[in-house]
Structures are given as structure tokens and as C-alpha cells.
Amino acid sequence: MIWFTEYWTENVGLTVKADQVKRIRSKYQEILVLDTPQFGRMLILDGLVQTTEKDEFIYHEMLAHPALLMHPDPERVLVIGGGDGGTVREVLKHSSVKEVHLCEIDEEVILVSEKYFPTISEKLRDPKVKIFIEDGNEFLQERQNYYDVIIMDSSDPVGASEVLFQEEFYRKVKNSLRHNGIMVAQTESPVLQEEYFSKAYREIRKVFRNVGVYLAYVPTYPSGMWSFTIASDFVDITDTKRNIEKVKELKTKYFCDSIYACLFSLPGFVQDILKKS
């Protein structure tokens, strides 16, 4: 047994007792798999916790379902990042979806997930899924006006993921969306990563007409309070009653109709951050 720490800031971190299962250096990053008594198996990229068996459902459900419910008829979905497969698994719960593209820069993440995280990666080989090992930024350039929903399942905005948090990138996302298209991105912790969070919101607002922020509580991410930013030019994303009757069919454990109905109710201090962004 070892103790692993992710340093959330210079002054605070998350420490877990763990057995090391696998550690490899891919072309892009260090990939670490741990078995922890508290959270089950854990995936770590360059020292940052990406997902754990015990709490992955929270993040993956909250990232995927609101956008897919708000879109009137989502058929083509793109996931950028997310090589572990958790987001793809949730997307496929929507029966209107005909095609899911996964664009992951690092093939090793997919291979590690298929070997060590079978319950998260279980749908990666579904016939509706097509995997592209490419840089998300370049991938979008070749696909204009194609997707109904684009989901950014990236890591923190450092290294390879940094460009995924910038205005120029969101413009490409917008150009790759069809009419009624919606994008959603994970946008970090308003408590411990206020800079990242408010910058992402600011950049997305420069590009899209309707933008909303919502939260979920992910125990293994910095501070536990995690944000998601959803945006669209043509869909009124404030209507959180749309398709609410479908929520039950999704068989989710965190996302539910009451969370959907008040998706955008935010704590005062988070509203304040958005106001001054």
C-alpha cells in the first residue's frame, strides 16, 4: 500500500491509500491506475484524478444528460477527450442517438480503460461508436455543421487540454454544430479553480448566445464542487422541463428529475463569479 496525493493547490490535496496497479508513460502523459479501498479503482493522468469506479457516475451523468435532453432530437454526438468511455456510455442511453464519435488524443487512455475499467468503457465498441485518435482542435476543423451535441470531457486546462478552453476553440465547436446544436463542457471547480472556471465561462459567452452553468458534487475532484457550462445559439437551454419525462428511462443514480428541474440554481457566490466574469 502507498499513499497517493493529488495536490489541488499548493496548500491542499486529496490523499488516498492505494495499491498501484499500472503506471505507464504514453506519448502525451503519465497514466496511473490505482486500487483504493475508498473509491475503488482510480484513473490518474499526470497526477490529476480523472475518474474512480465509485463516483464516476456523478460526473458522467451530469456531463451527458442535460444537453441530450434539451436537444429536440439528438442523433449525432461528439465527445472530445473522455477516452475512458464513461461519457459515451451515458450518451448511448438516449435512443434517438444514431452515431457517437469519440475524439481522444491519447490511444493509451482507451486501452488502459478497456483493460482496467470494464464497467466504464463497456460501450466503447458499440456499433454506433466511432473512435478517432486525433487532436480535438484539428478534428473539428474537418467537420462543419455536423453534430447535434458536442461534449467536452477534457482534463484541466494545462498541457494538451489548454486549447480546449479558449475562444478560438469554441468557435470551431460552434461551426461543427448543426442548427439547434448544443455544446457542454466540464469547466472545473468554482471553489479551488475560480480562474479556470470564470475564464471558460467568459470565453464560451463570447461565442454562444445562450449560456448556462450548473454544478455537481464529485468527491474526488478539487473541492468536490464541480461545474459544467452548456451553450447553444438556437436552443433555449433554460427550459429544464423539456423531455423531463424521459429522465426516468435513463436509469441514472445522481441525475434525476428534481436535479434537472432546478439545474441552474446556483449558490450566491457562484452567481457572483459569473456576474463579474
Ligand code: AG3
Ligand atoms: N475529466 C475531468 C477531470 C478533471 C479533474 N481535475 C482534477 N482532478 N484536477 C474527467 C474525464 C472522465 N471521463
